[in-house]
Amino acid sequence: MNNYCPMPGPVPTAPSNRGYPAGFTAAMMLKDLKLAQGAAQDAGAATPMGAAAAAMYGFILPVW
Numbered sequence: 526m527n528n529y530c531p532m533p534g535p536v537p538t539a540p541s542n543r544g545y546p547a548g549f550t551a552a553m554m555l556k557d558l559k560l561a562q563g564a565a566q567d568a569g570a571a572t573p574m575g576a577a578a579a580a581m582y583g584f585i586l587p588v589w
Contacts, residue, residue: 555582 530536558579565572 551582551586555579555586558582 528536528539529541530539531541533539533541536542558575561575562572562579565575
């Protein structure tokens with residue numbers, strides 16, 4: 526409660542005082558998922574859940 530108070534007021538630097546701005550965006554998540562998928566492929570590792578997550582993010586961010 527000292528850093529990320531959900532109610533505006535007590536902690537001036539909390540996201541609740543700034544209208545909850547986006548932090549880690551979906552575009553950054555897709556970038557990281559693609560990097561992870563590439564690393565897994567290079568290592569010969571199967572990551573079906575990672576591939577599914579990347580596909581889902583790719584679906585909502587087709588222009589990235």
